[in-house]
Amino acid sequence: MSHAPSDTITWGMMLRKLPMIAKAIPRVVKGMKVVNVTDPTQSCGLGWTFEQATLRNPDGPALLQGEVSLSYSQVNQWANRIAHYLSEQGIGKGDVVAVFIENRPELLVTILALAKLGAVSALLNTSLTRDTLIHSVNLVAPVAIVVGEELLPAFAAVRDQVSIAPQRSWFVADQDTCNHPGIAPEGYVNLISASVDASSENPPSSQQVFFDDPCFYIYTSGTTGLPKAGVFKHGRWMRSSTSFGMIALNMRPDDVVYCTLPLYHATGLCVCWGSAINGASGFAIRRKFSASQFWSDVRRYRATTIGYVGELCRYLVDQPASADDNRHGVRKMIGNGLRPGAWAEFKTRFAVEHICELYAASDGNIGFTNILNFDNTIGFSLMAWELVAYDHDSGQPVRSADGFMRKVGKGEQGLLLARIDEKAPLDGYTDPQKTAKVVLHDVFSKGDRFFNTGDLLRNIGFGHAQFVDRLGDTYRWKGENVSTTEVENLLLQHPQICEAVAYGVEIHNTNGRAGMAAITPAESLATLDFAELLAFARQRLPAYAVPLFLRVKVKMETTGTFKYQKTRLKNEGFDPGQTGDDPIFAWLPGTQTYVQVSDEVLAEIHQGKYRY
The missing domain is CATH 3.40.50.12780 (ANL, N-terminal domain)
Incomplete structure (x- = not known):
């Protein structure tokens, strides 16, 4: 999401909203009682x-x-x-x-x-x-x-x-x-x-x-x-x-x-x-x-x-x-x-x-709403929230030497954390272990608790924020959250695939991130039948989760802890000029197979010739 300086909310902009704020106050007070x-x-x-x-x-x-x-x-x-x-x-x-x-x-x-x-x-x-x-x-x-x-x-x-x-x-x-x-x-x-x-x-x-x-x-x-x-x-x-x-x-x-x-x-x-x-x-x-x-x-x-x-x-x-x-x-x-x-x-x-x-x-336990009708913002929240510094590779918040987390400055992007308290309880999941994973303890002081949203936001002033992106192992496409692990598990069921890493990539002028997977063939590239592979994925995955791009790798690089280098894969995307010897294949709208992405096909995708 591009960030224009004009998205920052100024005193002048707030003053122009005063009549609207005055009109809304009785409604807000009444609403707060009901809420x-x-x-x-x-x-x-x-x-x-x-x-x-x-x-x-x-x-x-x-x-x-x-x-x-x-x-x-x-x-x-x-x-x-x-x-x-x-x-x-x-x-x-x-x-x-x-x-x-x-x-x-x-x-x-x-x-x-x-x-x-x-x-x-x-x-x-x-x-x-x-x-x-x-x-x-x-x-x-x-x-x-x-x-x-x-x-x-x-x-x-x-x-x-x-x-x-x-x-x-x-x-x-x-x-x-x-x-x-x-x-x-x-x-x-x-x-x-x-x-x-x-x-x-x-x-x-x-x-x-x-x-x-x-x-x-x-x-x-x-x-x-x-x-x-x-x-x-x-x-x-x-x-x-x-x-x-x-x-x-x-x-x-x-x-x-x-x-x-x-x-x-x-x-x-x-x-x-x-x-x-x-x-x-x-x-x-x-x-x-x-x-x-x-x-x-x-x-x-x-x-x-x-x-x-x-x-x-x-x-x-x-x-x-x-x-x-x-x-x-x-x-x-x-x-x-x-x-x-x-x-x-x-x-x-x-x-x-x-x-x-x-x-x-x-x-989660937090909501933002653009009540004051500013442009390019998710508005403000009545709940307590903070944006903190995070590790780009792991997506996890980082702690300073004193053991606490660091808030980011105005205009910077950070990981959104929402305070858990009586006013904003966390209902969580049906599985308590899953709930425990998203709760952070001792964030800014001993004993406090925050919900880790896994989303990146930017503070644009006066309590207003702008959504930047979602971290971690889901990405959003066609209005649905896609689980990368679900896509990976499905691809690994295919007899001709021995390794798979799924992630979301941006296509110019589209919302969200399109599905892409790096795959290592069990034998060789020549043994992959791309029409059959596409049919296999389409039968077993919801339409929005079928990868639009494939990157074929002889060997998957991993980090020292054996994690796949997703950040690098995401950054290189589906541009054959960035992916070295790895060929890229695309499922173009209206077709029944994956075709290799040449410079010409890449240019056509960037020019919006294909409607995703």
């Missing part, structure tokens, strides 16, 4: 918040998709029927239920029903298959699963390797089940038709959910190669939905959020849906993002707010310009990953007043 739920007996969380929104706006639209438009009352009653039915089936507080449905109203109604019971939704990534899917399910030992018809083949393929009883395997047809519940295949129970006659009153259990109760498990890339399940508690739901919905966006019942992001991720589920619920606003969703249909959807749903990730904005900017580009009602957008290079262009072309860029790790 800081500390009474362990106070009802709170997703189910309770949705019931409050229903009282506030019973007939207003709550969920919109295609021809389906459901009011707050309709969604609330539907979720209540499912909750009462599941309760009769023995699902109760603390029970984990895996949810495997694509972006559609049934997904959100199921999650809402479970939240009202105090049960925990394990939100399976809908692009998972085979071993990664088996691991994700078994990791949280669910007592039941709810599967959408569209994902039945993926689940059926692994069903005998996860232990969930057929009577606890609920099915949701792939259609508007409000009016047509469909028929479940053998071995599954139809959740919608089974719950149709249950009570539509709010279940008493939704008043018995408190801030420390888990709400979801949201999966993040694990450094061991397989996903980790981060715990997202109801107290955090309150903090997230209020911070973004009330404090940052000032959502109202006449607002509509349009979200095409996957709802198994925190940005779509907690930030976008949470903001809508907080304002008793409409929430319009789409199965899969479409650049060509985006603005016509926005107009159709009369959206005032959009959810984004950086890649989504780039795809929209890449669409041919149209006279309709600024003919819509969107005034604000919320999301993360919009690069400074694309920020001004997006804001100008699509006439969006407020880009509410945020930073929040679904497995």
Whole structure:
């Protein structure tokens, strides 16, 4: 991310924001009261918040998709029927239920029903298959699963390797089940038709959910190669939905959020849906993002707010310009990953007043939000945080001679650490050992504790920061976090590969980092069938994790501690001029094999001839 000196926030810039700050203060004060739920007996969380929104706006639209438009009352009653039915089936507080449905109203109604019971939704990534899917399910030992018809083949393929009883395997047809519940295949129970006659009153259990109760498990890339399940508690739901919905966006019942992001991720589920619920606003969703249909959807749903990730904005900017580009009602957008290079262009072309860029790790305890509408920043955080010096090769924070860590100066980039305390507890992972690995002790003084985010930020003044990059063994591509270890483990299963190192590399004018792997053939380069190797990877990895570039090495160099020299590999990237005798191969869009990168192919990639 390029850093322009103009991104630094000055006194003059702050003074110009004073009227906006004055207007926001009452909202911030009110929001802070809602956010800081500390009474362990106070009802709170997703189910309770949705019931409050229903009282506030019973007939207003709550969920919109295609021809389906459901009011707050309709969604609330539907979720209540499912909750009462599941309760009769023995699902109760603390029970984990895996949810495997694509972006559609049934997904959100199921999650809402479970939240009202105090049960925990394990939100399976809908692009998972085979071993990664088996691991994700078994990791949280669910007592039941709810599967959408569209994902039945993926689940059926692994069903005998996860232990969930057929009577606890609920099915949701792939259609508007409000009016047509469909028929479940053998071995599954139809959740919608089974719950149709249950009570539509709010279940008493939704008043018995408190801030420390888990709400979801949201999966993040694990450094061991397989996903980790981060715990997202109801107290955090309150903090997230209020911070973004009330404090940052000032959502109202006449607002509509349009979200095409996957709802198994925190940005779509907690930030976008949470903001809508907080304002008793409409929430319009789409199965899969479409650049060509985006603005016509926005107009159709009369959206005032959009959810984004950086890649989504780039795809929209890449669409041919149209006279309709600024003919819509969107005034604000919320999301993360919009690069400074694309920020001004997006804001100008699509006439969006407020880009509410945020930073929040679904497995962390800190969030930043661009409440004051500065450009090129993730905003500020109400939590305590510091940026510290780190080792470029290991990615670990460095300690000075006195044993404590060193803070970096204004304008410098450093590793973001977030203080863990009562105001900012760390919910952690389902695996306590995984949680222990991200907690740092005695950072600036004896006894203090900080969460290591693994992300690099830059302090640009007045408590505001800019996102720089993520460290360690994950990189981000197509809005998804890719685990390098998962890619390496998969490549090593190929009989013709004996060593593999995966990492992310930058392609000019794209967001995030594209996947690249250095591989050592088991025999020789001549024995590698690149079309077969690509097919092998595409069958077994989610589309966003398939390496776009390969570097073939006779021998892999390692450090003295036998670690691969990833930093050097990353820096040399896919430029054959930098990689010595190692040939580079690329999977070009629309092709079925890897081709060798010549100077000509490299030039074409840099010129943007291929759309990644």
